[in-house]
Amino acid sequence: MKNKNESFFSVLNKITVIPIVFGMISPVYAETFCEKVKEEAKEPKINFIADYGKAHYQDIRRNLLIEKSGQDHTRGLTEADFNITYQIKTNAVNNGKQGCLFIEEIDVKYGYPNLVVYIEDKYHPNSCEYREILKHENEHVKVHQSVLKELAPKISLAVYQAVNRVKPKELNDLSKVDKITDDIIKEIQDDFLVKRLTERLEENQRNQNEKLDEKGNYHKIQNRCKNW
Numbered sequence: 001m002k003n004k005n006e007s008f009f010s011v012l013n014k015i016t017v018i019p020i021v022f023g024m025i026s027p028v029y030a031e032t033f034c035e036k037v038k039e040e041a042k043e044p045k046i047n048f049i050a051d052y053g054k055a056h057y058q059d060i061r062r063n064l065l066i067e068k069s070g071q072d073h074t075r076g077l078t079e080a081d082f083n084i085t086y087q088i089k090t091n092a093v094n095n096g097k098q099g100c101l102f103i104e105e106i107d108v109k110y111g112y113p114n115l116v117v118y119i120e121d122k123y124h125p126n127s128c129e130y131r132e133i134l135k136h137e138n139e140h141v142k143v144h145q146s147v148l149k150e151l152a153p154k155i156s157l158a159v160y161q162a163v164n165r166v167k168p169k170e171l172n173d174l175s176k177v178d179k180i181t182d183d184i185i186k187e188i189q190d191d192f193l194v195k196r197l198t199e200r201l202e203e204n205q206r207n208q209n210e211k212l213d214e215k216g217n218y219h220k221i222q223n224r225c226k227n228w
Contacts (some may be wrong), residue, residue, distance in 0.1 A: 004198060046106050053145065060121060084189070087106065118137075159191075162193070
């Protein structure tokens with residue numbers, strides 16, 4: 001009779017043991033054409049223009065002033081909407097199989113393209129009331145300009161970093177150049193830090209302008225003139 005133990009060990013001796021070494025096998029990564037373009041391309045040329053705004057002064061009827069300001073006691077109003085615009089020059093390369101679109105140069109303009117001061121039209125420019133309203137609204141103008149001056153370097157840096165994070169885009173149809181360019185602009189606009197700094201700028205403006213418009217300041221202004 002065959003010994004069971006001997007049969008078992010004889011089978012074991014015929015088994016080839018293959019050691020498993022973790023980390024020895026890794027997936028093969030093939031660099032895409034656009035990734036290669038990103039590595040080899042120069043940094044985009046970025047031209048920054050900070051527009052601190054030139055105030056334009058307009059007389060306005062009282063009903064329109066109330067409508068614009070949402071307040072029935074105001075005699076003047078300063079409007080300054082912060083805005084960032086991008087004008088992009090792109091370039092494209094093709095390896096015979098695939099095209100790739102990338103930013104070559106970009107103009108970035110931020111600030112106040114429309115900075116308008118409204119003064120109620122019932123006051124004559126030579127009157128005490130007009131001068132006091134003008135002086136007060138010019139303080140608001142200074143707020144907008146000083147807040148922008150403070151944050152301009154940070155905004156420029158944030159936009160610079162956002163632009164350089166944009167990866168070249170696949171381009172296999174020339175009719176899609178405008179759509180891809182719009183997508184690139186949106187990608188920069190939606191950058192977290194760019195948006196956060198824009199929100200911070202608007203928040204700082206709002207806080208400082210609200211201090212100027214406190215009731216105590218209005219009373220001081222009214223006490224300087226007699227024909228309100």
